[in-house]
Amino acid sequence: MGLLGKDSKLISDPLADNNPITIQVLGICSALAITAELKASIVMSISVIFVMGAGNVVISLIRNIIPSKIRIIVQLTVVAALVIIVDQVLKAYSYSLSKELGAFIGLIITNCIIMGRFEAFALANGVWRSFLDGIGNAIGYGVILIIVGFFRELLGSGTLLGYAVLGDPIEKTGLYSIGYENNGFMLLAPMALIVVGLIIWVQRSRNISLIED
Amino acid sequence: MEKRTDKNLYTLLFATGMVIVVGSLLAFLASSLKPRINENKRIEKQQNILYAMGVHENEGNSVAFVEDSKVAGEFSKYIKTQLVITDGLNIIEDNDAYLIDIKKEQTKAKAGESRKLPLFVGEKDGKTFYVAPIRGKGLWDAVWAYIAMDENMIVQGAYFDHQAETAGLGANIKQRFFMDDFIGEHLLDQNGVFKGITVSKSNADPTNKIKDDNEVDAIAGATITGDGVSAMIKKDLKLYQPYFDNLKTN
Numbered sequence: 001m002g003l004l005g006k007d008s009k010l011i012s013d014p015l016a017d018n019n020p021i022t023i024q025v026l027g028i029c030s031a032l033a034i035t036a037e038l039k040a041s042i043v044m045s046i047s048v049i050f051v052m053g054a055g056n057v058v059i060s061l062i063r064n065i066i067p068s069k070i071r072i073i074v075q076l077t078v079v080a081a082l083v084i085i086v087d088q089v090l091k092a093y094s095y096s097l098s099k100e101l102g103a104f105i106g107l108i109i110t111n112c113i114i115m116g117r118f119e120a121f122a123l124a125n126g127v128w129r130s131f132l133d134g135i136g137n138a139i140g141y142g143v144i145l146i147i148v149g150f151f152r153e154l155l156g157s158g159t160l161l162g163y164a165v166l167g168d169p170i171e172k173t174g175l176y177s178i179g180y181e182n183n184g185f186m187l188l189a190p191m192a193l194i195v196v197g198l199i200i201w202v203q204r205s206r207n208i209s210l211i212e213d
Numbered sequence: 214m215e216k217r218t219d220k221n222l223y224t225l226l227f228a229t230g231m232v233i234v235v236g237s238l239l240a241f242l243a244s245s246l247k248p249r250i251n252e253n254k255r256i257e258k259q260q261n262i263l264y265a266m267g268v269h270e271n272e273g274n275s276v277a278f279v280e281d282s283k284v285a286g287e288f289s290k291y292i293k294t295q296l297v298i299t300d301g302l303n304i305i306e307d308n309d310a311y312l313i314d315i316k317k318e319q320t321k322a323k324a325g326e327s328r329k330l331p332l333f334v335g336e337k338d339g340k341t342f343y344v345a346p347i348r349g350k351g352l353w354d355a356v357w358a359y360i361a362m363d364e365n366m367i368v369q370g371a372y373f374d375h376q377a378e379t380a381g382l383g384a385n386i387k388q389r390f391f392m393d394d395f396i397g398e399h400l401l402d403q404n405g406v407f408k409g410i411t412v413s414k415s416n417a418d419p420t421n422k423i424k425d426d427n428e429v430d431a432i433a434g435a436t437i438t439g440d441g442v443s444a445m446i447k448k449d450l451k452l453y454q455p456y457f458d459n460l461k462t463n
Contacts, residue, residue: 033379034379034380036379036380036381036382036434037380037381039380040380040381064218065218065227066218066227067218067219067223067224067227067228068216068218068219069219069224070224070227070228073228074227074231077231077235081235081238081239084239084242085239085242088242088243088246088250089242089246091246091250091253092246092249092250092253093249095250095253095256095257099257104380106377152381153381156381157381162274170419170420184433184434187381187382187433187434188434
């Protein structure tokens with residue numbers, strides 16, 4: 001991180017003590033909606049890293065000419081345009097991937113982390129720092145998504161990335177032969193909230209300075 | 214002093230400029246990519262039809278279509294005739310029947326106009342397959358399928374797809390464990406009356422050994438998507454029954 005100097009905090013902070021999901025409580029909606037599978041979590045994380053990085057750069061570039069009265073609308077337009085560009089280019093040049101991503105691409109627009117970082121950081125900071133902040137927050141978001149996706153897919157479906165890692169629940173092989181059952185509840189949205197809650201608990205019990213009064 | 218960017222006139226000009234720049238950028242992008250996107254969709258339709266009748270490159274649990282570059286050749290090799298059925302039994306041949314937009318035809322039917330029903334007759338290993346495209350509603354958006362049947366309306370293969378069902382739940386209708394369950398299922402009951410195939414939660418047959426119960430096992434957590442699939446099969450495939458009845462009497 002020598003290259004980045006003190007700017008390295010912009011990347012490292014959102015990974016831990018200023019995580020967008022567990023500390024800033026942004027992006028909860030998509031963290032619940034798409035984490036029933038590990039693969040979807042990974043794909044969503046990568047898409048958000050791209051849109052977040054590019055969006056923060058665009059907003060930072062035009063930050064001095066944006067009229068403050070309509071800045072939220074301008075931000076929305078930038079995210080929406082970026083998302084449409086990604087969607088159309090994928091449909092034309094990587095159709096099978098765009099089929100896989102399907103609904104997620106559209107969902108990126110509604111991710112409040114993106115608007116949150118535009119508003120809180122890119123509007124007040126230079127391009128390079130905004131880029132790092134965007135990437136850092138998107139990675140911080142992605143890490144939580146992947147952790148939640150990992151546990152939900154493993155305990156809910158007994159698979160990881162679609163591979164049956166615990167055996168076959170119908171043929172009763174592997175773990176299932178000794179009476180283990182998948183927990184179907186893990187696949188439903190409430191369990192994502194509970195998993196996020198557990199992560200918040202673990203994080204705050206390891207670093208008590210994060211606990212608010 | 215008021216900042217320059219806070220003035221009303223500036224705000225108005227900025228908004229107008231932004232709309233023009235972003236609007237023309239996206240319009241340019243969309244129109245220049247459109248031919249490629251349409252071509253991708255056309256290839257996908259052919260791949261889906263072939264998949265339903267068992268022409269695919271599946272390995273293990275994967276879902277793999279015929280390669281893009283080979284699909285045109287395979288399509289003309291396996292699909293012998295493409296039919297368009299209107300008003301029950303008015304049948305014509307049309308080599309572009311696979312391009313018929315099912316969504317538009319359904320809207321037409323709702324408006325009381327006659328609906329075109331495409332049917333693709335394919336042959337593989339001496340067996341004849343009748344592949345019908347169907348379309349319905351899932352939880353969030355459209356779901357659709359290509360169902361390959363034999364002359365007794367017994368399912369020989371199925372390909373399901375969806376616009377925006379939930380990953381890990383409803384989206385699993387395009388997984389092999391769900392699609393393959395349909396193979397061998399009867400669409401008619403013992404008396405030859407059309408019954409469809411219900412995606413059932415109370416089906417006590419998770420390995421799907423019983424094929425003439427008009428039921429397959431549902432996906433946990435995807436009740437509404439499953440109900441949408443059942444409804445789409447009941448509604449759309451029923452329209453093809455006159456064709457199959459006619460096939461038997463001739």
